[in-house]
Amino acid sequence: MVAAYLLDTTDNSGDIEGICAHYDYHDIQSDEAVYGKGAKKGLPEDDEVFFAHLARKIKAIQWLTPKLEKELRDKKQMDLYRDMEAPISSILAEMEITGITVDANRLNKMKDEFAQRLNDIEEKIFDQAGERFNINSPKQLGHILFEKMELPVIKKTKTGYSTAVDVLEQLKDQSPMVEDILQYRQIAKIQSTYVEGLLKVILQDGKVHTRYLQTLTQTGRLSSVDPNLQNIPIRLEEGRKIRQAFVPRKQDWVIYSSDYSQIELRVLAHVSKDEHLQEAFNKNQDIHASTAMRVFDISQPEDVTPNIRRQAKAVNFGIVYGISDFGLSQNLGISRKEAKNYIDTYFERYPGVKQYMNDSVAQAKEKGYAETLYKRRRYLESINSSNFNLRSFAERTAINSPIQGSAADILKIAMIELDKQLKEKQFKASMLLQVHDELVFEVPQDELETLDQLVKGVMEKAVELDVPLITESSWGKTWYDAK
Numbered sequence: 001m002v003a004a005y006l007l008d009t010t011d012n013s014g015d016i017e018g019i020c021a022h023y024d025y026h027d028i029q030s031d032e033a034v035y036g037k038g039a040k041k042g043l044p045e046d047d048e049v050f051f052a053h054l055a056r057k058i059k060a061i062q063w064l065t066p067k068l069e070k071e072l073r074d075k076k077q078m079d080l081y082r083d084m085e086a087p088i089s090s091i092l093a094e095m096e097i098t099g100i101t102v103d104a105n106r107l108n109k110m111k112d113e114f115a116q117r118l119n120d121i122e123e124k125i126f127d128q129a130g131e132r133f134n135i136n137s138p139k140q141l142g143h144i145l146f147e148k149m150e151l152p153v154i155k156k157t158k159t160g161y162s163t164a165v166d167v168l169e170q171l172k173d174q175s176p177m178v179e180d181i182l183q184y185r186q187i188a189k190i191q192s193t194y195v196e197g198l199l200k201v202i203l204q205d206g207k208v209h210t211r212y213l214q215t216l217t218q219t220g221r222l223s224s225v226d227p228n229l230q231n232i233p234i235r236l237e238e239g240r241k242i243r244q245a246f247v248p249r250k251q252d253w254v255i256y257s258s259d260y261s262q263i264e265l266r267v268l269a270h271v272s273k274d275e276h277l278q279e280a281f282n283k284n285q286d287i288h289a290s291t292a293m294r295v296f297d298i299s300q301p302e303d304v305t306p307n308i309r310r311q312a313k314a315v316n317f318g319i320v321y322g323i324s325d326f327g328l329s330q331n332l333g334i335s336r337k338e339a340k341n342y343i344d345t346y347f348e349r350y351p352g353v354k355q356y357m358n359d360s361v362a363q364a365k366e367k368g369y370a371e372t373l374y375k376r377r378r379y380l381e382s383i384n385s386s387n388f389n390l391r392s393f394a395e396r397t398a399i400n401s402p403i404q405g406s407a408a409d410i411l412k413i414a415m416i417e418l419d420k421q422l423k424e425k426q427f428k429a430s431m432l433l434q435v436h437d438e439l440v441f442e443v444p445q446d447e448l449e450t451l452d453q454l455v456k457g458v459m460e461k462a463v464e465l466d467v468p469l470i471t472e473s474s475w476g477k478t479w480y481d482a483k
Contacts, residue, residue, distance in 0.1 A: 005215035099207030246479035248442040257482040259438035274352025281467035294349040322396030364398035372405035414462040
């Protein structure tokens with residue numbers, strides 16, 4: 001399935017039957033046909049049916065293997081499969097089996113704390129509204145906001161007034177109650193999805209065992225489910241606190257975290273060959289302050305205010321994702337004209353980036369796909385479409401996928417080497433989680449210094465780019481303390 005995924009990242013079903021159908025092999029049944037689905041899903045009562053199904057799968061895999069391997073060789077992707085994706089699948093399996101310890105008592109305390117917070121915010125909202133109502137009912141909330149309080153109507157749906165987040169964000173300055181409603185929703189989401197959600201999936205060993213999806217994203221990045229530990233909303237303090245419940249398996253151990261600093265911008269500097277971008281990274285400058293000075297014509301670093309740096313940061317990361325002037329204007333709360341000026345000035349100051357973007361789109365139009373540094377392909381069916389929106393999305397994808405995908409590949413390379421060295425050197429420490437650009441370990445105190453040196457060395461030397469790779473590491477009694 002991994003090999004088939006590399007050959008066509010748009011097919012992420014992970015279904016052997018689907019792969020077989022693509023190659024015109026039909027001597028196989030779907031799992032659903034044999035096991036059923038939904039509440040009726042289970043092993044067939046007849047063992048012969050079960051074993052015959054497994055035998056057909058094995059036969060299908062044997063039939064598919066040489067064909068998939070030939071395609072991988074023809075597309076120069078065999079190294080990607082053999083040296084990266086095959087070994088990383090075993091490492092991910094070990095991480096899933098190991099799991100990470102979760103303090104259920106701490107989660108239950110959070111549950112009570114958040115319940116009290118929600119109750120307090122609810123009472124505050126009722127006081128401002130002058131009546132009690134169901135905050136979770138869009139209809140009742142819409143009545144309070146737009147009829148009783150007469151706030152300006154931003155948008156309507158088929159069922160009435162829209163009370164979506166983007167609408168409420170535009171109304172924050174109209175009434176303090178709107179800010180309270182947004183906060184209520186945020187905490188309620190954290191409470192139900194993460195606090196209560198995690199409590200449901202702690203197993204008898206006191207751990208949660210997230211499952212990694214290796215063949216889901218088209219960029220090569222990993223996803224996690226059951227539970228999804230990559231979506232904990234750490235930008236909110238209430239969300240960050242969830243990490244307080246993640247602890248090492250022994251009391252005298254610590255959680256150790258290391259993540260790449262601005263890896264996608266560093267990959268952009270490498271692939272674009274832009275001299276100014278590379279200079280900033282090679283001189284270990286604050287890349288966002290450096291961009292602010294170039295884009296906003298600031299001569300001295302001390303004149304870069306936090307707000308100006310924030311704007312430059314939005315431009316930097318926006319460029320990586322092919323942001324439009326409209327998108328940047330929404331992010332920064334400025335006019336489209338100002339946003340367009342920022343983007344145009346950026347390309348004037350960083351001409352190598354603009355050239356990279358033009359070249360990436362041109363190559364994708366010619367080849368029909370975008371490719372990472374390590375030959376991972378993302379096919380772009382709409383790159384030559386006459387539909388402007390479809391073509392524009394494909395062009396942005398052609399620019400971003402090599403950057404995002406290469407960053408994901410680099411982290412996998414580091415994980416493979418770290419796994420190898422942890423085993424060779426017989427560390428007690430274990431690699432537990434991969435979350436975006438971050439790796440999380442549990443480690444005894446007496447191995448901490450050695451592990452820190454090992455992780456830093458391996459991650460920063462995983463590959464050789466034109467700019468240095470830098471990691472930021474920390475540790476503590478919980479995952480929260482390690483960030």
